[in-house]
Amino acid sequence: MHVINLSKTRDQDFINRVERESGQNLSLCYQCGNCTAGCPVTFVYDIPVHQIMRLCQAGQKEAVLGCHSLWLCASCQSCTTRCPNSIDVAHIMDTLRHMARRDGYATEYGVKSFTDSFLESVERHGRAFELGLMMLYTMKTGKFWTDVDLAPAMLTKGKLGFKPHPVQNKEAISKIFKRFREEFAQ
Amino acid sequence: MTTLRYAYYPGCSGLGTSKEYDMSTRAVCEALGMELIDIPDWNCCGSSPAHTVDDRLAGALSARNLVQAGDIEGVDAIITPCPSCLANLKTSRHRLQKPEFRAEVNKLLERPVHGDILPVKSVLQVIVEDVGMEELRYRVRNPLKDMSIAPYYGCIMNRPPKIMEFDSQENPMALDNILEALGATVAPFNLKVECCGASFGVARRDIVERLSGKLLNLAAENKAQAMVTACPLCQMNLDARQNQINVANSTNHVMPIFYFTQLIGLALGFSQSQMGLEKLVVSPRELLAGAAG
Numbered sequence: 001m002h003v004i005n006l007s008k009t010r011d012q013d014f015i016n017r018v019e020r021e022s023g024q025n026l027s028l029c030y031q032c033g034n035c036t037a038g039c040p041v042t043f044v045y046d047i048p049v050h051q052i053m054r055l056c057q058a059g060q061k062e063a064v065l066g067c068h069s070l071w072l073c074a075s076c077q078s079c080t081t082r083c084p085n086s087i088d089v090a091h092i093m094d095t096l097r098h099m100a101r102r103d104g105y106a107t108e109y110g111v112k113s114f115t116d117s118f119l120e121s122v123e124r125h126g127r128a129f130e131l132g133l134m135m136l137y138t139m140k141t142g143k144f145w146t147d148v149d150l151a152p153a154m155l156t157k158g159k160l161g162f163k164p165h166p167v168q169n170k171e172a173i174s175k176i177f178k179r180f181r182e183e184f185a186q
Numbered sequence: 187m188t189t190l191r192y193a194y195y196p197g198c199s200g201l202g203t204s205k206e207y208d209m210s211t212r213a214v215c216e217a218l219g220m221e222l223i224d225i226p227d228w229n230c231c232g233s234s235p236a237h238t239v240d241d242r243l244a245g246a247l248s249a250r251n252l253v254q255a256g257d258i259e260g261v262d263a264i265i266t267p268c269p270s271c272l273a274n275l276k277t278s279r280h281r282l283q284k285p286e287f288r289a290e291v292n293k294l295l296e297r298p299v300h301g302d303i304l305p306v307k308s309v310l311q312v313i314v315e316d317v318g319m320e321e322l323r324y325r326v327r328n329p330l331k332d333m334s335i336a337p338y339y340g341c342i343m344n345r346p347p348k349i350m351e352f353d354s355q356e357n358p359m360a361l362d363n364i365l366e367a368l369g370a371t372v373a374p375f376n377l378k379v380e381c382c383g384a385s386f387g388v389a390r391r392d393i394v395e396r397l398s399g400k401l402l403n404l405a406a407e408n409k410a411q412a413m414v415t416a417c418p419l420c421q422m423n424l425d426a427r428q429n430q431i432n433v434a435n436s437t438n439h440v441m442p443i444f445y446f447t448q449l450i451g452l453a454l455g456f457s458q459s460q461m462g463l464e465k466l467v468v469s470p471r472e473l474l475a476g477a478a479g
Contacts, residue, residue: 021241040341040380040381040397041381041393041397043396044390044392044393072386072390072393074341074381074383074384074385074386074393075234075237075238075342075384076341076342076345076381076384077341077342077345077346078341078345078379078381080345080346081345081346081347081355081356088346090346094237094238094241097238097239098238098239098240098241101239108389108390110388110389110390111386111389111390113389114235114385114388114389115234115235115238115239116235118233118235119232119235119236119239122229122230122232122235122236122247126229126230127198127201127229127230128198128199128230128233129198129202130198130199130202130203131202134388137388137389146388147387147388149429149430150426150427150430153426153467154203154426157464157465157467158205158465159202159203159204159205159465160202160203161201161202165198165201167227167228167229168227169227169296172229172250172296173229173230173247173250175294175296176243176246176247176250176294176295177243179293179294180240180242180243180246180294183290183293183294184240184242184243184290
């Protein structure tokens with residue numbers, strides 16, 4: 001059994017950050033488990049979502065930011081919709097992902113690579129370019145056979161364009177990313 | 187009927203993997219007397235990747251579209267067919283009501299957000315609320331007789347209710363009512379709002395195979411001959427990945443997955459090619475031939 005010494009490992013600064021950045025009051029959670037009961041991805045989670053809530057209350061930064069679950073949340077909003085205390089649990093999961101990313105945790109490299117590839121595509125073209133972002137993803141991960149079985153159908157049906165459809169004012173978009181890095185990224 | 191005029195946000199997938207959704211949406215809206223004006227030089231809303239990285243980045247990518255839409259004269263709402271775009275635009279609009287969030291987002295934008303922002307709705311919502319089921323029923327030329335279809339809404343079309351403000355979050359009925367108006371049989375389907383696995387198809391396909399597999403199994407158990415959806419990502423998972431799902435779960439589904447706009451179009455009298463049906467990976471040809479015969 002994994003034992004956590006709560007009095008020694010409680011990180012109050014972590015609790016404050018989660019509450020401030022998510023705009024949620026962690027103390028409202030009374031561990032009913034409704035979020036986990038409705039969560040469709042619990043089967044791949046290493047820590048179920050109600051336990052993540054409890055670990056947040058207890059200021060267990062390491063355990064929370066280092067878990068796989070954060071990266072596997074599908075943002076389906078089931079937990080937020082069904083929380084009896086109206087806690088926006090999905091926004092807490094998003095907030096934890098932001099923090100994990102900033103603090104250098106990436107326990108699901110494939111998921112992080114997909115996210116990065118998608119946003120690189122948007123930064124470059126202003127819109128998501130599906131074929132381009134798949135190429136970026138395979139370069140990052142080395143998984144060159146990802147979804148090649150889908151390519152014949154998608155190509156013959158004209159659903160996978162070879163060229164991006166960029167915005168006209170590309171600079172307006174690339175500058176959003178640039179300013180974001182200057183203003184907010186650490 | 188007075189002219190209904192909207193700012194239209196097509197979304198990136200409408201240029202690629204969900205071309206047929208964009209095509210059928212435009213054709214059906216025009217036929218229903220709705221005028222769509224594309225948001226000038228619209229950009230990607232950031233989809234799921236942006237909000238998993240930072241709220242302000244996601245907010246700014248969506249906000250630029252909200253600002254650009256303000257340039258269009260004589261519209262009271264922005265509409266989009268895609269639930270992911272919808273959720274991002276609506277969430278961004280909601281958060282931008284807070285002055286602190288607005289100030290931070292404005293630091294990222296060339297043209298900052300000022301004053302009121304147009305409301306954002308789904309194409310589904312305005313067809314239900316502004317056109318109405320009576321009008322739709324009246325315009326049906328080719329009822330979808332002898333077709334049993336499972337209505338699948340996806341997880342974020344109605345959730346969370348505080349942001350989405352449309353239909354029920356647990357048992358939505360908009361697609362059910364549309365199918366009924368088109369003359370189709372609505373197959374029982376109690377996983378209406380369960381997640382299909384969303385964008386994990388690429389990085390963690392096992393998640394999509396399990397979750398979308400469950401949806402296909404239930405539709406088949408309930409004798410649906412096809413499923414209907416309003417979401418490009420759900421449609422892609424259920425349709426293009428149906429073979430991957432079959433292989434992973436040892437099933438043999440051959441279940442056509444329509445966009446609801448394609449079914450409306452067929453019932454209004456558009457041809458199969460006008461609705462882009464040949465772009466569906468699982469062909470509905472046999473089903474439609476059977477229903478017509």
